[in-house]
Amino acid sequence: xxxxxxKFGGTSVGTGERMRNVAEIIQHARKExxxxxVVSAMSSTVKSEGTTNLLLEAGELAVQGVPFEVPLEKxxxxxxxxxxxxxxxxxxxxxxxxxxxxxxxxxxxxxxxxQVIRExxxxxxxxxxxxxxxxxxxxxxxxxxxxxxxxxxVDLTHVVPxxxxxxxxxxxxxLQERLAMQCAPKDHEVPVVTGxxxxxxxxxxxxxxxxxxxxxxxxxxxxxxxxKVEEMQVWKEVDGVFTADPRRVPTxxxxxxxxxxxxxxxxxxxxxxxxxxxxxxxxxxEVPIRIKNTFRPEAPGTVILPRNKAGALPQRxxxxxxxKGITIFxxxxxxxxxxxxxxxxxxxVLAENGVVVDLIxxxxxxxxxxxxxxxxxxxxxxxLQELGQVDITPGxxxxxxxxxxxxxxxxxxxxxxTSLGEAGVNIEMISQGASExxxxxxxxxxxxxxxxxxxxxxxxxxxxxxx
Numbered sequence: 001x002x003x004x005x006x007k008f009g010g011t012s013v014g015t016g017e018r019m020r021n022v023a024e025i026i027q028h029a030r031k032e033x034x035x036x037x038v039v040s041a042m043s044s045t046v047k048s049e050g051t052t053n054l055l056l057e058a059g060e061l062a063v064q065g066v067p068f069e070v071p072l073e074k075x076x077x078x079x080x081x082x083x084x085x086x087x088x089x090x091x092x093x094x095x096x097x098x099x100x101x102x103x104x105x106x107x108x109x110x111x112x113x114x115q116v117i118r119e120x121x122x123x124x125x126x127x128x129x130x131x132x133x134x135x136x137x138x139x140x141x142x143x144x145x146x147x148x149x150x151x152x153x154v155d156l157t158h159v160v161p162x163x164x165x166x167x168x169x170x171x172x173x174x175l176q177e178r179l180a181m182q183c184a185p186k187d188h189e190v191p192v193v194t195g196x197x198x199x200x201x202x203x204x205x206x207x208x209x210x211x212x213x214x215x216x217x218x219x220x221x222x223x224x225x226x227x228k229v230e231e232m233q234v235w236k237e238v239d240g241v242f243t244a245d246p247r248r249v250p251t252x253x254x255x256x257x258x259x260x261x262x263x264x265x266x267x268x269x270x271x272x273x274x275x276x277x278x279x280x281x282x283x284x285x286e287v288p289i290r291i292k293n294t295f296r297p298e299a300p301g302t303v304i305l306p307r308n309k310a311g312a313l314p315q316r317x318x319x320x321x322x323x324k325g326i327t328i329f330x331x332x333x334x335x336x337x338x339x340x341x342x343x344x345x346x347x348x349v350l351a352e353n354g355v356v357v358d359l360i361x362x363x364x365x366x367x368x369x370x371x372x373x374x375x376x377x378x379x380x381x382x383x384l385q386e387l388g389q390v391d392i393t394p395g396x397x398x399x400x401x402x403x404x405x406x407x408x409x410x411x412x413x414x415x416x417x418t419s420l421g422e423a424g425v426n427i428e429m430i431s432q433g434a435s436e437x438x439x440x441x442x443x444x445x446x447x448x449x450x451x452x453x454x455x456x457x458x459x460x461x462x463x464x465x466x467x
Contacts, residue, residue: 002230003034003185007195007217010043010050012235012294013136016085019143023086025235025297026190027149033230034185036220038193039140040213041132042078051075051132052210059128062114072111076104079135086143096142100135107131122203126196129204130157133194133213141192150189154182156216160198167200167207172219176281179216180223193220208277218278222285229287233301234274235294240302241266243319243460248449251461255318257303259404260289262318265438269358269400271321279304316412317403317459322448326358326396327374328429332366333388343367346387353380358398359431359440368429370398370442396428397448400440401455407436416455417441423454 006029008022022037029035043050054071061068079100087093110127114120120128134155141153159178164171175197183191195213196204208215214234221232241263244252258266260279267274274289282289283304292301331346346367350357355377358370371377374394384390399420406412413432416439420427429442443451 001032001034003036003224003228004029005036005038005217005221005224005229005232006235007038007214007233008040008140008235008294009213009237010040010052010136011237013039013140014043014050016082016087018294019082019086019140021294022140022235023143023147023149025294026144027147028297030149030190034188036183036185036191036193037140038195038213038217038220039133039136040195041129042082042136042139044078049074049078051078051135052129055128055132056125058111059114059120059125062111063118063120065115065118068111068115072104072107075135076100079139082139083142086139087146089146092142092146096139099138103131103135122206123199126199126204127157130194130196133196137192137194141190144190144192150187152186152189152191154191154193156182156194156197158198160200165201167202171201172281176219176223178223179220180225183220184224184228211274211278214274214278215281218281218289221287222281226286229285231303232282232287232289234289234291236291237294238291239293239296239299240291241271241304241319244321244452244456245271248322249452249456251456253460254299255302256300257305258318260304261437262402262404263304265400265402266319266321269321269323269398269402269438269440271319274304316405316409317401317455318405319403320399320401320452320455320460322452323358323372323398323400324445324448325372326370326398326442326445327372327377328368328370328393328396328442329377329384330366330368330391330393331384331388332391334365342387346384349380349383349387350377352383353377355380359429359442361429361431370396370429393428395445396442397445397451398440399443399448399451399455400438401459402438404437406439413439415458419454419458420451423450425451425454 013019013022026035026037041051054075058068058071083093083096138153141151144151183193185191195216197216200207204212217232221229240254241258242252242254246252260283263274263279289304290301293299353376355371361368401416425443425447427441427443431440
């Protein structure tokens with residue numbers, strides 16, 4: 001019997017009814033596979049009322065020395081409501097209620113301590129976030145028990161050894177081996193695993209970001225390997241990866257498959273497919289990743305599989321996406337002309353201030369780059385102005401066209417720019433890497449939707465003679 005690692009996002013387990021739906025998905029999968037379930041903290045359709053946000057809000061209030069009870073009361077109400085909705089057995093329901101009460105008492109004590117010292121360190125922030133995944137994983141394991149499914153609750157809060165002092169590729173290799181040992185099914189039980197995977201050096205948010213639950217499932221899958229894991233499944237609220245955001249482009253369609261590189265590019269430029277770290281670990285282990293819809297489990301979803309495994313020549317363009325909230329910074333200086341080291345000094349300043357750059361374009365006397373977090377760059381302004389004149393252009397968007405097959409087709413960039421021109425969209429910056437998998441341009445933010453539709457119509461709608 002093969003194995004499947006199933007990851008369920010916060011919205012997928014956001015209510016008692018949705019917990020029951022997830023339990024049905026797991027039960028169905030158990031007919032043919034061993035199953036490991038990895039869960040995020042419960043989240044409602046209102047992002048601010050999700051468990052993780054409520055916990056972080058409570059932490060910030062504690063740091064400020066003001067009452068933090070309101071977000072905790074919302075958290076408690078959400079989970080108690082889910083218990084009453086999802087669990088039929090009165091005895092089991094009372095057991096879960098007692099467990100929640102114990103966790104809340106500890107959580108209050110922890111926040112009281114933060115309120116005294118007025119500091120929320122990365123480690124303390126991690127401890128807060130871990131609470132959300134413990135709640136959802138324990139609750140889902142109880143829902144499965146209520147349905148006579150043998151389960152085991154696996155808390156990964158302390159899986160990282162104390163001696164680990166630095167986040168490196170070696171750290172993640174060692175961690176995935178530990179996770180594989182701890183999460184492997186025994187006696188046909190379903191391990192229900194917390195998406196939070198321990199006290200990472202420097203803090204989990206800083207090391208991985210908010211996509212850490214996907215990454216947890218990836219580490220488990222990679223640690224167990226292709227011989228044991230047939231597929232890693234990421235259950236979301238959409239049918240898979242689309243050729244464009246269907247909310248902006250009504251003609252967008254679900255892709256049956258994409259490559260890991262395409263998925264990484266789409267994620268970085270706004271599509272939120274998967275955290276790039278996720279694909280790096282799983283693809284190295286040759287485990288396929290399938291994205292499926294929790295609310296339409298019968299839909300086949302999108303599989304992320306290396307092209308050399310899929311065996312088919314990729315189409316010219318796979319998808320188009322847009323990333324809003326972009327600001328262009330341009331440094332102009334005659335010292336760039338026939339000089340070396342100028343760009344190195346610019347990026348040294350950016351690195352010192354923690355500035356992440358998306359796109360770069362240069363001429364003989366100017367350097368332009370884009371950022372999506374302008375706050376960090378404000379800290380670097382004084383140092384950048386010592387290097388040259390700095391011009392700031394806010395209110396922009398990056399429009400990215402992604403496809404493994406673009407390298408095999410002539411005229412792709414020209415056709416992209418022509419379609420944008422015909423739609424009345426002005427291009428302000430252009431970027432294309434040597435791999436030719438992504439052609440990106442910067443446009444006005446208000447033109448993003450028009451640009452998306454124009455490129456999608458030109459490359460991804462019938463007639464598709466240019467493929």
